[in-house]
Amino acid sequence: MTRSDTPILELAPAKINLYLHIEAKLNNGMHSIDSLIMFADCADQVFVTPQKNITLDRYGPMSANLPAVPDDHVYKAAQKLAVLTNNKAGAKIIVKKNLPIAGGLGGGTADAAAVIRALGKLWRVDISDDLKRNLAKELGADFHVCLENKSSRVKGIGDELLPLKVPHDLSAVLVNPLKTLMTVEVFSVFRKEVHINQTLDIPSSWSDDSREFIRQIKELRNDLTDPAISLCPIISEVLLKLGSSDGCMLQRMSGSGATCFGLFVDHERAVNAAEKIRSNNLDWWVTTTKLNSKHV
Structure with a gap:
């Protein structure tokens, strides 16, 4: 293998919404949001190498x-980037899919952001702010934060990112009952059944102590939880199992579900909790992870 054929690897880590407040409906029909997003150290893997055409293979x-290749966010992102930059080069794209799809973890959008980062290197393209905005129109509200891949407070329609100083290596257990939930369906229920909740006070700064940070997060909420549970009732069971785990300080759903997380101060207790939940629910996806890891 020549140096030019060595694959460029980009990770697409799981995106975790520690809180998610849904705010006013905008003229374009979308809702503005307020969310604190951190990334886990478990991830999909995206590889790119040069070739004449753009192709996509998936495994894992x-x-x-996964959807058919023409409908895959990764393929769409690559094609869109080529058009917007008038790039005639191709790429062989391979995605190792390790994370549940349609699970509230960023999924296809995180993978699309990873392929944009990788193709930017391969094609030597500067991913400008204008380019990001054009790509986000097709790739969704999480695209901006997934592209930056850093802990952030996210506002607006996902396009306002405020970098945060938050604890590193926060221990968590992620659980998905392997039920897919489409964001558009959850928002549809939200719009029909839920009034916009009263705005909560967001801390002006976040503690760098894990225990105190979790207490701060506990005062907030995920506004999509009830709509998601109405579509996928097993989420309630997942939250109950996490909340009853020894050492779990907070259990909550991420994004539009169905993945839920439990936060722990003690990593060994997180590992034990994951093992217990996994052994009693062999058809669920369960993993221990660290959020905002120094090693990712």
């Missing part, structure tokens, strides 16, 4: 139910 433990 969570690849079985």
